[in-house]
Amino acid sequence: MNTLKIAIQKSGRLHDESIQILKDCGISVYNGNDQLKVTASNFPLEVYYLRNSDIPQYLIDGVVDIAIVGDNLLVEKGQNIQIAEKLGFSKCKVSVAVPKIFDYNTIQDLNGLRIATSYPKTVLDFFNSKGITVDIHQISGSVEIAPNIGLSDAIVDIVSSGSTLFKNGLKEVEVILQSEAVLAVSPQISEEAKALLNKLQFRIQSVLRSRKSKYILMNVPNHKINNISNILPVLKSPTVMPLAEKGWSSVHSVIEEDTFWEVIDQLKEAGAEGILICPIEKMVL
Template sequence: METIKVAVQKSGRLNEDSLQILKDCGISIDNGQDQLRASARNFPMEVFYLRNGDIPQYLIDGVVDIAILGENVLIEKGTDIPVVEKLGFSKCRVSIAVPKNVDYNVVSDLEGKRIATSYPNTVQRYLQDKGVQAELHIINGSVEIAPNIGLADAVCDIVSSGSTLFKNNLKEVEIILHSEAVLAVSPKAGPEQRKILEQLRFRLRSVLEARNNRYVLMNAPNDRLEAIIALLPGMRSPTVLPLAERDWSSIHTVINKDRFWEVLDQVKREGAEGILVCPIEKMIL
């Protein structure tokens, strides 16, 4: 039986989130401790646990068919590898930072400076686009210490909360790109693997849609139904059911998680009561 080979990060937060989304897709993986390769029990899939920075080359060589990895790594090392889904977790940005006491105004202030980074290709493309020349020092690991020991004038690294920069007395001055976990596919993936990939993408979309929406139930007086329904951005239209109490109805709908507080404030002002907000496990459009 044909299987699809998927690479995930060997350890860390991206590893945990990658395995969780596969689990949410109903895929059970038999992975023991320190195991570098595992099979799924109920889906034609093999999982390879690899270093994040090595994954693009495995995709290029066709050793694995697909991978879940940070978009920033893909941009740095595998620009010709297509992304088929953005997965919405492990969000970060690749940014340039300088010591807090440095007077920085525009990107041309980096002219002739020394920049320590683990993303030389990304930084070089950015500086070339801005017409700036700088000296890059490639460091694998914690680059934030470089200015403190006199190795560099600035650093470029991934930033999530910014706490690491703060602890190292640095300030973020340029955002080069925004990144999140993505599903990428090898150019060498065969037709059978691409069929399995489409099955996986169907499951992923249902999980991602569910994560991005909330199921909302509320009670409303019938004379306010029209005004309340007009405020609801449902999938097609809200479901309205009569309550045992006369002249009242129950409204059921789905609201995007980024909007539901705003919408709930509005419907509450229009007379909605007993509002329940529930997570959605899967959502198929």
Template sequence: MNLRIAIQKSGRLNEDSLKILKECGISIDNGKDQLKASARNFPMDVFYLRNGDIPQYLKDGVVDIAVIGENVLFEKGEGIEVAEKLGFSKCKVSMAIPKNNAYSNYKDFEGKRIATSYPHTVQKFLEGWGITADIHLINGSVEIAPNIGLADVICDIVSSGSTLFKNNLKEVEVLLKSEAVLAVSPKIDQERRQILDKLRFRIRSVLQARKNRYVLMNVPNTSLDAILKILPGMRSPTVLPLADEGWSSVHTVINKDKFWEVIDELRLAGAEGILVCPIEKMVL
């Protein structure tokens, strides 16, 4: 019995999904335009599906798990379990208006025409705010709606904001922040859930590795205590004597988000020959 996973048929989410499976040691045999493929070395079948169709496949139990954006789950996948946040394909679902229009707060949406590909998401927020507006469903090219007089406001995915800028729009409200997640069908059986647990273990090891860097440095023993106080290692750094008397080699792991601040402190405290290495896997 194989675990059935759905990923986006094409696009950035497809590439990142296949990349994380590869980093988990899973080799996928798939040819061009193939809609289903199997792993050579893991009990898994991969289904390549349209992004918007994936929530229904999960609900129906056609697939057991999926890599999908939180924004799509919020729109179409109510009640579907999120097993892991994957840290890639980050974006926002935001309201935007013509850049020359004034904006005070969400009350300005009252009575407005809102164009969006996310009607249920917009409706949920409008109801929460106690606002009544006219929602126009548009599949694709939502940004053009205000320019052709179809809508006063749009609600769409925002990544860099460049598309809004090119269409003379400005972001005024962020409805939700999204990233890729591993979603689980409510109909997954126990045998496949056991396979899922093995996959989640691998994914966590990959994600932990992405967040950290392995650091080695040479430290004069006179500065060792000061250096060890700076280091935020998982437990405690490894300290080994060097051939040169009075010096030690210190090995540790540093979170990449704090990396440069820590490195600056280490240099000031006397560390030399600092070597930084990526971590392929990190099993905790």
């Protein structure tokens, strides 16, 4: 039987949310503490638990059909790898940082300096594009310590909250790229596997949509329904149902997480009462 092969990080930043998104798609897989290859019971999916940094090569070689990886890793190692879907978690930046006492004004200040990083290609491409020469020192982890131990003058590494930089006396001076977890596709994927990928992607899109949206219900005097409807950025038009109390209706709709509080304030001002907000399990368009 046809199966779709997916690579997922064995352990680390991406592991839990990768398993969770499959779960939300109705696909249950064993979480791989001791098994490196597992088969889902209710979808033709084989899961390979791998080191994150090895995943782009497995995609290039066609050992797996798809993978969940950080976009930043594809920039570093993933020539020819297409992104099917941005997944909205593990958001971070890849940035240049220097010691706090470094008198940094422009990127030219880094010319000729030593940069420690785990992402040499990303760094080289970035500085080449700016016409600046740097001396790259490739290390595989704990990059933020490099300036303190005299290994480098600056670093390029992942920044999220900025607390690792802060704790190591560094400051961010340039953002090279923004990253998040993505569903990446092997250039060698077969037509059969592609058909399964389409099925999986359809489910993932429903899950992502529902994560971004809330179901909203409110009571509205009938003469204010038009005003309220105009505020609601609905999928189609809102559902309106009469309440037992004469002259009032219950209005139902869907709103986006991002605009949520603004919309609620406007609805209250326009006369909505008893507003209820509920999570959405799946959203199929």
